[in-house]
Amino acid sequence: MSHDHNHGHSHSHIDPEAGDRKVMAAIAVNLGLTVAQIVAGVVSGSLAMIADAVHNLSDALSLVIAFAARKIARRPSDARMTFGYGRAEMVAALVNYTSLAIIALWLLWEGTARLFDPQPVAGWIVVIVAGIALAVDLVTAALTYAMSKTSANIRAAFLHNLADALGSVGVIVAGTLILLFDWWIVDPIVTLAIAGYILWHVWQGTPRVIRMLMLGAPPDMDAKAVLAEMEGVDGVASVHHLHLWEMQEGQPAVDAHVVVDEADPVLVRQRVIDRLHDVFRVEHTTLEMERPGACEPDVSVIGH
Incomplete structure (x- = not known):
């Protein structure tokens, strides 16, 4: 029996220092x-303006958390964290999504209360400041957009800013209607709309983060398909105890016991590693090679 391990191929990233500078610039303009x-x-x-301001403060804080997580994630593995610190970004994403949910619930409460007791609003101040806010939100979104495609951490912060930009649009509309028609009731309605939009984003993004923290299989990998590919490799008799997860976001990993039916298990091992990388982009593979009859007949094929 042999236990073999492979880290696979390198995984490219956006220049981290350039990314850090963009995040710092976004923090400054949001504060x-x-x-x-x-x-x-x-x-x-x-109230809609204050709601937008509180949400914008959460944007700045979310970017601070994202920035800190990026720094921590780049620390090398050590004796305490043998898999490294990459998942700090997923923890940060979960914190940011949670804060978004809390803010949205607070806005729902305040907006509902104001809905039954509309208050006078100075529409011209609202429109001017919201216009400035929209410009800043768009700049912040532009600074983080590219990084949001490859990082759940930055994506959560980016969604903070995207929701804030739409919130600013809503505040501008509310302020304009107040100026033109004196419709104060629009202010709490816009507040409720902003809260609903934030909650929708939280609902969309949180399951992905929790799935990774819970060592769930990557969403684009089907365990049965992976099993079929591995058992289709020359020299493989069967596969059991198959585990799929992500080392870090976008870095799928496979752990499995492989039963070989030819003399050279090292050669079979390399074939399996190459197949997993070519078909599923697996970056981290741990295989335990076994001879026929070495395992129990009722052994679990997927998981333990």
């Missing part, structure tokens, strides 16, 4: 905007 929005919201009496 400045938050202060301006809170002052404008208090002066104008707009």
